[in-house]
Amino acid sequence: MLDEVSDRCPFRRRAAPYYERFSTTPVVVKPFDVRSRQVARDYGDRLRALLDGLDVDIHVRGSTAFEIAGKGDIEFGVFPGEDDWGKTLGKLEDVYG
Numbered sequence: 001m002l003d004e005v006s007d008r009c010p011f012r013r014r015a016a017p018y019y020e021r022f023s024t025t026p027v028v029v030k031p032f033d034v035r036s037r038q039v040a041r042d043y044g045d046r047l048r049a050l051l052d053g054l055d056v057d058i059h060v061r062g063s064t065a066f067e068i069a070g071k072g073d074i075e076f077g078v079f080p081g082e083d084d085w086g087k088t089l090g091k092l093e094d095v096y097g
Contacts, residue, residue: 055081
């Protein structure tokens with residue numbers, strides 16, 4: 001009965017073509033590279049030093065934050081306080097363009 005109901009569901013009819021385009025072939029999932037943690041810590045320290053004195057929160061994001069394998073990128077979220085947006089952006093642009 002559940003299949004009969006779900007077959008009539010308009011969402012399922014629209015969603016099925018989307019999901020059918022993906023392969024069902026298993027993929028190899030690489031283990032998390034623990035060196036990423038240290039790279040993120042070191043880079044985070046450099047960001048904190050650059051933005052020292054400003055009201056800003058800096059957090060590791062993405063696969064490194066969840067300790068799962070990723071593409072090798074280290075992502076940071078930089079969240080300035082309301083009064084420090086311009087100063088934060090200026091310092092980041094001076095260093096990173």
